[in-house]
Structure formats: structure tokens, C-alpha cells
Amino acid sequence: QVQLVESGGGVVHPGRSLRLSCAASGFTFTTFGLHWVRQNPGKGLEWVAGISYDGSSKDYADSVKGRFTISRDNSKNTVSLQMSSLRPEDTAVYYCARNDEFSSGGKYFSVGAFDIWGQGTKVTVSS
């Protein structure tokens, strides 16, 4: 079935790095954008980063720009989030989500944002 499975979460000290991965199955990976969304404990949802179906377009929330890097490996059906210079406020459950999109005139347009979500992986940044 269509599925996204995150991994890589854990406890890390402030200033250190961590890499999250999301493995996709059950659909044609190369035709969908992939995004990361996080949720601080007891708080709302925050969009973090997204990458287009072909990997050529990447976008980030201001709160992580310059510290986080999203990438994808279309040969392995995986998307990753490399997180560096981690801060306590990055503590959250991180979800991977699928985005149905199309390209026109060099830009990417979403059909309806996130139709499939992973179960999430928990990241705790603490000394």
C-alpha cells in the first residue's frame, strides 16, 4: 500500500547534527514532491521544507533556512532532511508528507498539498 516511513529521530545535544530519512513505497516516487512538517510538543503543525518531484526545486521555512537541507534519492525512493546546528526549539515530531504537484513554465504547483503522511519520528534537542 501507499506508505511513508520516517526514521532517524533521537536525542541530540544543541549544536549537533541529525539526519532524518523517509522511505516511500506503493507509488511512483518520481512523480511526487516530498515535504517535512514538524510539530512541537503540544503545539500546532509547522511546514519545514519541501523538494520537487525531480529534486530541482527546494524551499525552506525561515526558521530552518541555512541549517536544514532536504534531498531525495529517486533510485532508492527516499527523501532526507539533514539538520545541523540544532536548537532546543527544533524539538518536535517530524512528519514526511507527499505532495501531488505539476510543473509549468519552470515553476511547481501543488494540486492539493499533503495526501499521504508518515507516522512521524521524534527529535529531542537537549543538553
Next chain:
Amino acid sequence: DIQMTQSPSSLSASAGDRVTITCRASQGITNDLSWYQQKPGKAPKRLIYAASHLQSGVPSRFSGSGSGTEFTLTVSSLQPEDLATYYCLQYNSYPWTFGQGTKVEIK
């Protein structure tokens, strides 16, 4: 950045009640808005996309409307299993932004 103002932040209603949640965008987003339901300890689930299109498999008591800057999610007859927090999301322009969420409780 586009700000999404969602209201109310919480509500309590009885089974069978009609419930409406509103999201207001700080600038026009055409119909680039989706609604999500999140139950405790679970990942969000998409209910509505493109402002008014019902996600396959979602009960027809859920509906969405609006365009531009004003959007609503309506539950025509609230059911006990609708206990959850609901979020809107604008995907018109980056950074994509969620509303603050509406926690729905059943009386």
C-alpha cells in the same frame, strides 16, 4: 509570508450539531487551501483539498468552501469520532503556512 488565522481555537459541541471552522488568509490564495484532521497521537489526515474537494474516503458530512482569503470547514452533523484538532494549510506560496488549529470536543 502569508499568515493563516484560524478560528475558533477550540469548540465544544454535541453529537449531531453543525460545526463551522474558519480560516482567513492575510492575502489572496485563490483556492490553494486544504484541511486536515489530527487525532491525538496520530499523523494528520487530509479531509479537503483545493478549498472544496472532498478527499476520497472522507465522510460526506465534511465540506469545505471559500476562495481568496476566507475559507470554512463545515461538519454537518458532528459525530463522536470527530474528536480531533483541525488545521488549515495554504499552499499558494512558500513558505506554506498552517492555521493555529481548532480543537473540537464532544459535549
